[in-house]
Amino acid sequence: MHTTLEDVKKHPVFHYFAEISAIPRGSGNEKEISNYLLRFAKERNLEAVQDEALNIFIKKTASEGYEHVPAIILQGHMDMVCEKNKGTAHDFEHDPISLQLKDDMLYASNTTLGADNGIAVAYALALLDSSDIPHPALEIIITTEEETTMKGALEASPEIFSGEIFINLDSEEEGKLLVSSAGGITAMQALPxxxxxxxxxxxxxxIQLSGLFGGHSGMSIQKGRGNANKLLGRMLHDLSVQYPFSLHSINGGLKSNAIPREAEAVIYLPADASIDLPKLVSNWEHVLKNELRTADPGISVTVEETAECPDKLYSVKTTHNVITSLMLIPNGVLSMSQEIVGLTESSTNLGVVTSNSQEVRFVSEIRSSVKSLKQQTVEQNNLIAQLTESRFSTEADYPEWPYLPDSKVRRLFETVYKDLYGNPPEIVAIHAGLECGVFTEKLPHIDAISLGPDMFDVHTPEEHLSVPSTIRTWDYLKAVLQEMNNFYKS
Incomplete structure (x- = not known):
């Protein structure tokens, strides 16, 4: 076991992970990290291109004896989800991520760690910087805005690639080889x-709702965790049935692809209203604690008086439409796969509710491994928008990654894993968006696979990364690259 963070950083992968952790790289704020990667390549005399989407493409020639092996496309993304605990003074636009070692796990300090997907970048940099790791020709593509719109992958030019083997490093469980993923789309309704x-x-x-676990809206949606936006909607609906009130603002969640952990609404009632609001809220906390006693036992619901008296409030109609939207917008698991046991087939997450002086916006992340079911959920959201007289739009539509039954690269990874550890790896599909879907659509001839080390609680401030698993996965990747000389005979 590594005893200090400095000891961990002596490993080439963690050396580079620490370097990129010092560079702010939230989605949409990738110019600095993109420039860093470009400089890295140029300093080592590697062919490199930075495109208009700030993707970085780096080539490294094959080691001696590996010239006959098809080129390897190695892929990850440079951006990260920026979440922090309430009250944490961290500016994701400028501050570095502060790393902490706890036992054999790497954490940040009350923020997301960015191992998703900084660890792929670190693997790539360590590989590019090495002079003693045998490998075929490498075509490394590090993309931008994966966590929001997949803009980088969607705008990457297919003409730049010659490789036939595609290795994605954006997985989160050691010993599991990903071979298929869901497609997704972001749906938005703006309620005037x-x-x-x-x-x-x-x-x-x-009224504030907090204390929920949250989590990745694809990887954790099947765990039945509470969605703060939806739960707040239930409370507001219940209150509106008992006594009319007016909304002044409502906000919840930060990212469409993260299950919202907190939400709040400011409401106004007549001072002489015959309703005990604190008691009602306390009753709701009891109800929700019972419903979520296993999935989200830390849920908390509070109410406090506000001193401010505004000049204007939402109209009765707007208040009704906001509550209707919160109640009707679908959320959670919609269908399970009938082919792969335990795999979520379709889901949606009402991840963000925000209000300003003009509108209330509702943003959902819709996922499915079946394109027609994804579209069905989009249409459902559109109908709800029409019902509430809201403007409806979509963005960041990305394709699913279909399973390839006769995958040669999968057989190679299975063989090497069994040789190293004695047991075969688990072959899985996931209910999350991977850029593999985009690239297999752009490059239909490629044979793709995805892997990665053990990560936990991604997209939350509790995100952490297993140090031993990261090192084992690094050794596994090197062993696969070395074995390609024998596996792909000329």
């Missing part, structure tokens, strides 16, 4: 706010 003059004699309350 009609404001009305606030009457006299109102009392304001802020």
């Amino acid at each position: 706010i009609q404001w009305e003059t606030a009457p006299k004699g109102l009392k304001g309350y802020k």
Whole structure:
């Protein structure tokens, strides 16, 4: 076991992971990390290209004796999800990620770690920097905005590649080889706010829901964790049935692909309203703690009076439409695969609700391994938008990655894994978006696979990475590259 962080950073993979962790690289803020990768390649006299989407493409010639092996496309993404615990003073636009070693796990300090997918970048850099690892010709592509729109992969030019083997390093469980993934799309409805003059004699309350685990909306959606936006919608609906109120603002969640952990609404009631709001909220906390006693036992619901008295509030119609949207927008697992036991086939996550002076926006991440089912959920959201007189739009539509029954690269990875560890790896499909789907659509001739080390609680401030697993996966990758000389006979 490594005893100190400095000891861990002596390993080439963690050396480069620490370097890139010092560079802010949230989705859409990748210019600095992209430039760093370009400089890295140029300093080593490697052929490199930075395209308009800030993707970085780097080539390294084959080791002696490996010239006959098809070129390897090695792929990961440079951006990360930026989440932090409430009250944490961290600026993701400028501050480095502060690394911590706890036993054999690497954490950040109250923020996401960025191992998803910084560890792929670190593997690639360690491989490019080496002079003693046998390998075929390498074509390394590090993409941008994977966590939001997959813009980098979608805009990558297929003409730049000559490789036939595609290795994606954006998986999160050691010993599992990914061979298929879901497609996805982001759906948004913008509900225009009609404001009305606030009457006299109102009392304001802020209702807050917090303490949920959250998690990746693809990898964790089947765990039944609470969605703060949907739960807040239920509470507001219940309150509206008992006593009319007016909304002033509502916000919840930060990323469409992260299950929201917190949500809040500011509402106003007549000061003489015959309703015990604190008691009602306390009752709701009891109900939700019971419902989520296993999946989200830490849920908390609070209410506090607000001193501010606004001049305007949402109209009755707008308040009704907001609550209707929260109640009707689908969320959670929609269907399970009938072919692969335990695999979520279709799901959707109401990840973000935001309000400003003009509109309330609802943003959902829709996923499915079946294109027609993905479109069905899009249409359902569109109909709800029409019902609530909201503008509807979609973005970041990316394809599913279909399973290839006769995969030569999968057989190679299985053989090497069994030789190293004595047991075969697990072959799995996942309910999350991988760039493999984009690249197999662009390059239909490639044979693709995805792997990675053990990561936990990704897309949350509790994200952590297993140091031993990262090192074993590095050794496994090197062994596969070395064995390609024998596996792909000329």
